[in-house]
Structures are given as structure tokens and as C-alpha cells.
Amino acid sequence: MAPVSPELISPRSARVAAARRLAKRNFRGKDRLFLAEGPQAVREAAAHEDDGRATLVELFATVEAAERYADIVGEARAVGARVHLASEEVIADISTTVTPQGLVGVCRFVDTPFEDILAARPRLVAVLAHVRDPGNAGTVLRCADAAGAEAVVLTDASVDLYNPKAVRASVGSLFHLPVAVGVPVEQAVERLKAAGVRILAADGAGDRDLDEELDKGTMGGPTAWVFGNEAWGLPEETRALADAVVRVPIHGKAESLNLATAAAVCLYASARAQRARGGCRSVTQS
Numbered sequence: 001m002a003p004v005s006p007e008l009i010s011p012r013s014a015r016v017a018a019a020r021r022l023a024k025r026n027f028r029g030k031d032r033l034f035l036a037e038g039p040q041a042v043r044e045a046a047a048h049e050d051d052g053r054a055t056l057v058e059l060f061a062t063v064e065a066a067e068r069y070a071d072i073v074g075e076a077r078a079v080g081a082r083v084h085l086a087s088e089e090v091i092a093d094i095s096t097t098v099t100p101q102g103l104v105g106v107c108r109f110v111d112t113p114f115e116d117i118l119a120a121r122p123r124l125v126a127v128l129a130h131v132r133d134p135g136n137a138g139t140v141l142r143c144a145d146a147a148g149a150e151a152v153v154l155t156d157a158s159v160d161l162y163n164p165k166a167v168r169a170s171v172g173s174l175f176h177l178p179v180a181v182g183v184p185v186e187q188a189v190e191r192l193k194a195a196g197v198r199i200l201a202a203d204g205a206g207d208r209d210l211d212e213e214l215d216k217g218t219m220g221g222p223t224a225w226v227f228g229n230e231a232w233g234l235p236e237e238t239r240a241l242a243d244a245v246v247r248v249p250i251h252g253k254a255e256s257l258n259l260a261t262a263a264a265v266c267l268y269a270s271a272r273a274q275r276a277r278g279g280c281r282s283v284t285q286s
Contacts, residue, residue: 001197008085008086008087008090009060009085009090011087011089012088013186014096014283015084015162016060016086016090016093018031018106019058019104019149020093020112022034022035022106023035023096023164025163028160031166032050032108032109032155033057033106033108033109034107034109034162034164034226035094035095035096035105035107035164035167035182036056036104036105037096037104037105037164037167038101038102038103038168039065040171040172041167041168041170041174042059042072042076042103042105043075043116043172044172044174044175044176045175046057046072046075046078046079046105046109047175048110049079050110052082053106053108054078054079054108055110056076056081056086056106056107057080057081057106057107057108058081058082058083058105058106059073059076059081059083059104059106059187060084060086060090060091060103060105060106061083061084061085061086061102062085062088062102063071063085063218064102064222065067065091065102065103066083068102069102069103072103074190076105078177079186084225085240087253088100088102091103096164096165097164099175107235110149110174110175111179111180111181112157112178113180113250114180114183114188114191116178117151117153118191118195121177121222122151122195122197122224123197123221123222123223123225124147124148124149124222124270124271125145125151125152125153125197125221125225125268126140126144126149126151126153126187126224126225126263126267127185127189127224127226128151128154128158128227129158129185129226129227129229129238130185130235131154131158131227131259132158132159132168132230133159133230133231134159134163134164134165134169135165135166135169136230136258136259136260137159137161137163137166138168138169138170138171138173139168139170139263140152140184140259140260141166141170141177141179142170142171142173142175143264143267144168144267145170145173145177147264147270147271148271149177149267149271150177150178151175151177151179151180152177153183153224154178154179154180154181154182155182155183155185155188156182156183157185160179161179161228168270177231177276185226185238185241187225189226189242190239190241192224193243198222198223198225198242199226199241200223200225200226200233200242200245200246200270201226201228201239201241201242201244202226202227202228202234202246202247202248202262202263202266203228203233203234203245203246203247203259204247204262205245205247205265206244206246206247207245207247208243208245208247209246209249210246210266211249211268212267212281213246213269214272214273219270219273219274220274220276223248223274225263226238227259227262227263227266228259230258230259248265248266259286269278
């Protein structure tokens with residue numbers, strides 16, 4: 001087990017500088033490391049491994065946070081992460097939040113090759129095409145996790161999975177399910193179709209109504225939902241790739257739903273249909 005540093009780490013330490021630079025995408029890509037901030041994300045990172053290799057490699061914690069979250073610090077040490085006690089100034093320097101919670105972890109990349117996702121024959125997938133807002137990307141990932149999706153795909157036109165805002169918005173779900181990155185949307189759709197997955201594009205102007213699709217019983221099979229850009233939705237060429245373009249019905253006077261809310265509605269609709277009698281997954285299956 002890696003020991004806790006006996007003294008506060010210096011703000012001028014090379015370890016602090018290395019962690020600080022992970023706020024920038026180019027350094028994240030070069031080092032294949034990213035930051036996980038706060039107790040929930042760090043706890044999930046400590047519990048995650050890939051082929052027997054721990055995901056959490058380093059942890060910075062204020063003295064107060066180390067005492068308050070002694071169990072998390074213990075879990076970090078147990079997986080071999082080096083733990084540094086740090087001043088609040090050091091944590092603020094490393095963190096990208098306005099009010100840091102005293103814990104910042106350095107983690108190895110966790111994305112999964114798209115081929116591995118296909119090989120697992122997923123039954124529910126969220127495909128983020130042209131999603132540029134990191135908070136939305138992380139929130140959709142969290143929704144997919146909660147709905148029981150087997151995978152998330154971020155296309156090459158979408159935001160960086162390891163953007164600190166995306167990691168925070170996922171609230172640990174980043175470590176729960178496979179996520180593929182950098183896949184061209186055309187390739188993602190074609191390969192999923194070839195694997196027997198029905199492609200549904202979520203769009204407010206869709207010609208299919210989500211309620212009607214549920215009533216017709218067409219949503220019980222393996223499904224991938226494609227979600228588009230926050231401002232302009234899905235381009236016509238992406239919509240044309242789908243088996244159907246589906247809109248979430250607006251029963252009140254709201255003009256529309258935001259991306260994350262619409263994604264939650266669509267994913268849960270599929271999850272319920274798949275668990276119903278005749279769906280591709282029964283309520284007794286995990």
C-alpha cells in the first residue's frame with residue numbers, strides 16, 4: 001500500500017504541477033490521465049479497475065477531507081494510489097470547481113474500444129452525436145447508467161469525455177458502464193445496426209411519437225438512442241441514418257425539453273419496454 005505523505009505537499013511540487021495540467025485536454029490526452037473531484041467520484045474511481053489495474057493512481061486531500069472521508073482515503077491506499085495531504089490552496093489550484101470538496105483524484109483513462117461494446121451485444125445504448133456541452137454529456141451518461149444502459153458512445157464530433165465538467169456531471173457513472181469515444185456517427189450507427197440494434201434518433205421534430213411507439217409495443221428490442229446538439233439537434237444526414245426519428249410529446253405549454261431531460265425520458269421508456277413481457281430483458285435479468 002502507498003503511504004500517506006507525512007507532510008503537506010508543496011504547492012511547487014512536480015506532482016502538483018502534473019495534476020494541475022490535466023485541466024487541459026491536450027495534456028490529458030498525452031498522459032492518458034484525468035481528474036476526478038469530490039468524494040463520490042473519487043470513491044467510484046477507487047473501486048474501478050481495468051484488467052486488474054487500478055484506475056485511481058493518485059489522491060490529493062486536505063487534512064480535513066482526509067479525516068472526514070477516511071474510508072475513501074483508505075480505499076485509495078488499498079488500491080495502491082499515492083495519497084498526498086495538501087493545503088486548501090493546493091486543492092483549489094488543482095481543482096476546476098469554485099468550491100472544492102477537498103478531494104481530487106488522478107485517474108487513468110477508462111474508455112472502452114467500440115469493438116468491445118459491440119461484442120457484448122448491448123441492448124440499450126446512448127449515442128451522443130455533436131453534443132458539445134460537457135455538463136450535458138456527463139448528465140446523459142448518468143441518465144444512461146441509471147436507466148440500465150449497457151454503453152454510451154461519444155462521437156468524434158462530441159465533447160471530450162474527460163472534461164472536468166463532464167466528469168463531475170456524471171457523478172461517478174463514468175466508472176459504471178462502458179463508454180466509447182471518438183467514433184464517427186455513421187460508423188457507430190452502421191455497426192450497431194449490423195449487431196441487430198434498432199436506431200432511434202431523438203428529435204423534437206420527429207415524425208414518430210414516443211407515447212405511440214410505446215403503445216404499439218415497438219420498443220422492446222435492442223435499441224440505441226442518438227441524441228444531438230443542444231442548440232440545433234441532429235443534422236438531416238444523421239437523422240436519415242436512423243430507423244425512426246422519435247419526438248418526446250409535449251403535453252403542456254413548454255416549448256421543448258433540454259437534452260438531458262429528453263435523454264432521460266427516452267432511455268427510461270426503452271428500459272421499461274425491454275423489461276416488460278416480450279421485451280429483450282425480463283425483470284429477473286440483471
